[in-house]
Amino acid sequence: MQLRLLEGMHAIPAASWNALAGMQPFLQHAFLAALEDTGCVGGQTGWQPLHAVLEDGHGLQAAMPLYAKTHSWGEYVFDWAWADASERAGLPYYPKLLSAVPFTPVPGKRVMARDEQSRGLLLQGVLAMAGQAGFSGVHCLFPAEAEEASLAEAGLLCRRGLQFHWLNRGYGDYEDFLAALTRDKRKKLRQERRKVLDAGITVIRKTAGDITPADWAFFARCYQQTYLEHRSTPYLNLDFFERLGGVMGQHCLLVLAYQHGQPIAAALNLFDEQRLFGRYWGATCFVPSLHFELCYHQGIEFAIERGLAVFEGGAQGEHKLARGFEAVETRSWHWLAQPGLATAVERFLLREGQGVQHYLGELDERAPFRAMPGA
Template identity: 55%
Template sequence: MNYRTHIVSDLSEIGQAGWDGLVRAQDKPNPFLSYAFLHALHESGSAAPQTGWQPQYLVLFDGEELAAALPLYVKDHSYGEYVFDWAWADAYQRHGLDYYPKLLSAIPFTPVSGPRLMARDAHARAALVDVLVATQQATEVSSTHLLFPPEEQARQLKEAGFLLRSGVQFHWLNGGYANFEEFLATLEQKKRKNIRAERRKVAQAGVTLRRVRGREATHADWVLFNRCYRNTYRAHHSTPYLNLDFFERIGRDMPDNILLVIAEREGRPIAASLVIHDETTLYGRYWGELEHVPCLHFEAAYYQPLEFCIEQKIAVFEGGAQGEHKMARGFLPTRTWSAHWLAHPSFADAVERFLERESGGIDDYLDELNERTPFRK
């Protein structure tokens, strides 16, 4: 079968119905693949050419039907990715070579695993891989990187000549708990004691928390969250990736996937967290504070969302990138994947040797973590 191949710089060229129809056809899609989320990133200027994210989505059409698609960006930096290749870029520079521009398939600023090679069937997915390989070889990019694909797609990319890299995240699994206390009862005594102490410390500081579903969120709520988010980035001497326009867009266009947790003291809002969810999974995303209260981050970004998962019978809470401290709060280590192709043969060989050594270290790290389960024996 012959497909028409397009490079799309604006998702409106495809349209929401066509894009979301393909997303829903995937195994285990998530809200970050939705038209609403990606279009909000682009239209708000958060992930746009002026910020170093140039959309160049690869799409395959069968007649008028969207048969396959790959979220793809031309990038001139490595910010907002969560699979770090700064050392590779530095090595290129030291040898007088350009590492940027590069091709990146990822959800900007979002270390969440999910389909990257989106296709209606295996034939279309194989054709999409062929188009990707031909595209990267026909351009002058240094490399191509697909971040956080499911393992089966990572293996398919390996067969196409990509190098695989693995990492570790921490996910909480819902054991069908009736309430938060029942969950706590499954943890080791020290872990239970520490969590109760953290929650008590927040309450004793006079902080109350309220959960705001997306359909209930007001303009004032989003202004507050944006203030908290930007203030925390400034406190860490960093530049925030997202803006108020983005937050209001997702609040308007995907409200059923949104939960805000707002912390208040003496009637004043002082902090907020934002999580995104569907019926099966909740994803810890963004946090910010205007006033520091010890342990408030854990309450707003972990314990309140955990209670929400239990109440809504959501099966998994993906805690986001990094964070071994999450194990003490009932999260367990989970392997993640990325796939990488480098055009320069010598650098490809060097990176392959590096990844072989790194992979052994990741295996050992996972073994060590799994021996330190936070749950009662």
């Protein structure tokens, strides 16, 4: 077995990578390569590709999407306090190593392997290399559940968090879904959708080849507008979205809103055979409830029509609970090279994890579904 760290996806055969990655769109060779080719990662972005591969005479046996980070932006698992504590103690926190999909808080494979032995060898090799090269730690965000035993065995610390996912309970259509909610919630969602209709909005969903270059240009404008409104810098660019549509259009769902024949808002989702992943949205003008229509109601309808099991709404957002989403636990795993920092973080994670569990219980009690038929 030979461990190598490679500074870009193009050094890895696409077929070999995808054989380990499976079907999730964010792990596809084409998706990660598009981020690199369009300058969204690499260069001066603070995301330096350093993908780990484990090979033998038969080819690729295990791999990790891996990045050397000089900051903690775009991760959705916030470790700013850890970095501050480390720096105050005179211990540089950056660079660190991160196994994740850039700018994408989607659970999925991270330590991809043909078997558990290869997974363990890859993890051991990456941790040893990180220590020798002077990285402050190795962080694995939102890994697949099947990988967590190996991460724990390798000595990484578990951090608990939560997201809001919509679960398809065999609904026949959107009205069937509404019937599962309490009366007050049904009324609220119908009122939201009525506001959009009364504003003269027409909504169109497009996938694959139906998405035109003009659609991508408009969506990129909406995406950038959202970041400007929050006084932050967009991570992605038009080149990336156009590349995404070209190489992975079959996984893209673009929801467009029109008023008086002109586009005014757009939301981008990705999907595979099992899940819909809500990602980005933006609008050129304000219309009450339009965000909820494009980002949630349209996605739920699409998931029901396609028979998708889960609609992942992205990070944060307690407001999703009132729209039929449910709180689910997420986990990330962390190895820190400095023993003192690792001990302090371990204590913190124990307290934080207890708080997350308590919060999940509270959210379950506030679920919008009927307690019993006829409620």
